Amino acid sequence: MTEEPIDLGPLDPTADAARFDATVAAVMRDAALELRRRRLGWTAMGQLDRWRRPMLAAAAVMVLVSGAVLWQTRPRSLQTETGVAEALGVPTQLATWVRDDALPSPEQLLFALPEIDQ
Amino acid sequence: MAPGEPVTDASLVQQARHGDAAAFEMLVRRHYRAAYAVALGVSGNGMDAEDVCQDAFVKALRRLDDCRNPERFAAWLLRIVRNRAHNFRDYRRIRAGVPLDDVNVSSPSDAGRDVIRSELRAKLQAAIAELPPREREVVLLHDLEGWRHRAIAESLDISEGRSRQHLFQARRKLRELLGSELLKEYLHD
Numbered sequence: 001m002t003e004e005p006i007d008l009g010p011l012d013p014t015a016d017a018a019r020f021d022a023t024v025a026a027v028m029r030d031a032a033l034e035l036r037r038r039r040l041g042w043t044a045m046g047q048l049d050r051w052r053r054p055m056l057a058a059a060a061v062m063v064l065v066s067g068a069v070l071w072q073t074r075p076r077s078l079q080t081e082t083g084v085a086e087a088l089g090v091p092t093q094l095a096t097w098v099r100d101d102a103l104p105s106p107e108q109l110l111f112a113l114p115e116i117d118q
Numbered sequence: 119m120a121p122g123e124p125v126t127d128a129s130l131v132q133q134a135r136h137g138d139a140a141a142f143e144m145l146v147r148r149h150y151r152a153a154y155a156v157a158l159g160v161s162g163n164g165m166d167a168e169d170v171c172q173d174a175f176v177k178a179l180r181r182l183d184d185c186r187n188p189e190r191f192a193a194w195l196l197r198i199v200r201n202r203a204h205n206f207r208d209y210r211r212i213r214a215g216v217p218l219d220d221v222n223v224s225s226p227s228d229a230g231r232d233v234i235r236s237e238l239r240a241k242l243q244a245a246i247a248e249l250p251p252r253e254r255e256v257v258l259l260h261d262l263e264g265w266r267h268r269a270i271a272e273s274l275d276i277s278e279g280r281s282r283q284h285l286f287q288a289r290r291k292l293r294e295l296l297g298s299e300l301l302k303e304y305l306h307d
Contacts, residue, residue: 006292008262010239011246013154013168020150023168027146028139030176039137 131188134179146175149192153199155263156273159255160203161210162247170206174199196273245295249288256281257288 014020090098093112097104104112125144133141153174157167178185178198185194246254255274259265260281265273267281274281 004289005261006257006289008242008246008258010242011158011164011258011262012151013171014147014151023172024143024146024150027172027175028143030172031142031179032139034176034179035134035137035139035142037137038135041137 126189127191128188131182131185131191135182142179145191149195150175152192152196152259152263152265155258156196156199156255157203158246159258160200160251161207162249162251162254164243166206166210167203170199170203173206174202177202193273241296245292248295249291252276253284253288253291256284257292260285261289 009015013023091112096102127145127148130141130145130148134145150171153171154167157170157174158164161167161170174195178195181198185191187194246258249257252274256270259270259273260267267278267285270276271278271281276284
């Protein structure tokens with residue numbers, strides 16, 4: 001087998017320096033947008049922007065879960081009785097004493113008076 | 119890295135991933151000739167090869183995060199170049215509606231249009247276009263880019279022996295083609 005190489009130098013795209021520079025410049029022009037996108041992606045704002053969407057999604061999930069938990073653990077009977085008493089115009093504090101069958105002390109009455117007056 | 123030590127591809131890839139234009143430009147300059155050799159090997163046409171290279175480098179930048187072994191950037195890039203060149207070649211064939219071989223074999227006048235200025239370049243181009251794609255790639259990577267058979271074999275997924283065989287065949291055919299061309303000119307004179 002002959003091992004003498006063929007001179008393919010005339011096909012070398014880098015041989016004409018000016019022409020090669022123009023070719024590289026054309027590649028860099030086409031790549032400019034992608035390079036800019038990458039630069040922005042690695043700045044602090046870019047990092048924040050990158051995390052914005054997952055953070056919003058996580059926050060939405062937490063709101064949903066918290067809402068569901070609060071809804072499940074709400075004090076239903078108290079809420080209903082107080083709700084009825086309040087609906088009838090009975091002050092909340094008074095409704096609580098009645099429900100608990102508790103006799104309020106004079107001080108408690110005194111503090112509750114503004115609310116009862118309303 | 120010590121000062122004066124050549125910048126590795128891995129380091130340039132890492133910088134280009136962060137949008138460093140200078141690092142990307144260095145990668146383009148470093149690997150353009152190999153990319154061109156592969157593109158020309160597949161397309162057999164200098165102008166197409168330039169278009170393919172330009173397109174492939176930009177595509178490579180967009181997909182740079184997929185390059186898992188940045189130290190083997192060249193092999194990864196050349197796969198992209200080869201795929202783009204094949205797609206381009208198929209597109210040209212479909213658009214032209216002519217057999218593949220007719221697309222490959224460009225006359226010296228075609229090859230010499232705009233891009234290929236010198237007569238010798240045109241003759242070489244035409245002769246290269248006559249070779250089967252695999253032989254073209256091997257001879258271009260070996261004799262133009264200076265790759266060794268091991269690297270060529272790895273890049274083309276063939277054995278080293280096969281690479282040597284392709285090179286031998288390609289050189290023999292090129293000598294015949296270029297020789298007969300020169301003979302024609304001699305007879306005209």
